[in-house]
Amino acid sequence: MTQDAAQDGTSFGDSTLQAYLEDLAAKVPAPGGGAVAALHAAQGAALVAMVARYTTRAKDADNRPVVDRIIAAADTARERALALADADAAAFTAVGAAYKLAKESEADKASRAEAITAALLEAARVPAAVVAAADEVVSLAAELLPIGNPNVVTDIGAAADAARAAVASSQLNIAINVASLDGVAGAEFAPVLKQIEEVIARADALHNDVVEAITG
Template identity: 50%
Template structure:
């Protein structure tokens, strides 16, 4: 699991010819890094010079610190969920009963596998929202890292979106398909927000 792995070992597992970890787990780590960058910029935005915004900065620090382990948990959840999908597809299908059982197991596993990307979109949105606040009050010397956080969150959300796209094609429950399609649209809006935040920070840097 990612939460108990070293960076080098995780990357070796990611590069190996094995189904997990995959893109979803990697996307969650993008979000974790984005949250960590927000926390870092906020910590550089403390002291007498930033006294007027001290309460907001402390709130941002606490929120960003909480998002880091939340994103890492999503990485673990995604790895476990995708492993369950692979296991379900591997069930025997020689008889009609076996095929029906396998189909039910696959659909249940696919529904479960849709939960980590949905949670990841939420975390990514929160990283962007915190970055949007910090872009106005943060230390100008490290404000470029808010743009880096926005780009990391964007990558996380885009990864979650493509994961949902795949799940929607395979899931047969039309009500669940509709719910996931709504999440895809939510991801589209969040990606636009991340792009806007990164652009605003760039303008501040280049001004």
């Protein structure tokens, strides 16, 4: 999905994988790392849902209420993360448009500065929302690990790794936008930056737990 596609309402969900990768490789502002982060979270959520759906055998009956809840939550997280990929492209486009506003008069400069701040805030809030989605993916994956179908346990680790990539990439996107904001506006994101460190630690621990489950 190109920058023009982001403007005309085309969704990442409507794009083929080949078209998405071609757009990602192209010399266009969006999609970029922000969309990649959101799609990492979406893939992690999809993997959790897949493992949960494989954990609906007769022998899993006692855990079925938990499994069904995880499936529903993971499906919702996937859709939310996919929507955030679109939101990131739109936010990035808005930042570029704000910087192109007129700055001839003092009124122009003030209006432009206000628009830039608003656009940068939204551009940081989108990856912050991706962090929240990825955080949920890690939590769902950790909850599923003890009861999940062992035949697909590696996909729980892959889900954790995808969520980790989502938050690590989001950290970069938050940081670059916050760097252009004043301290007061940027302070909004301090809790998210701390949350990122916690999610990365939990994702790494879950990855190691899966390795231990495989190797004994």
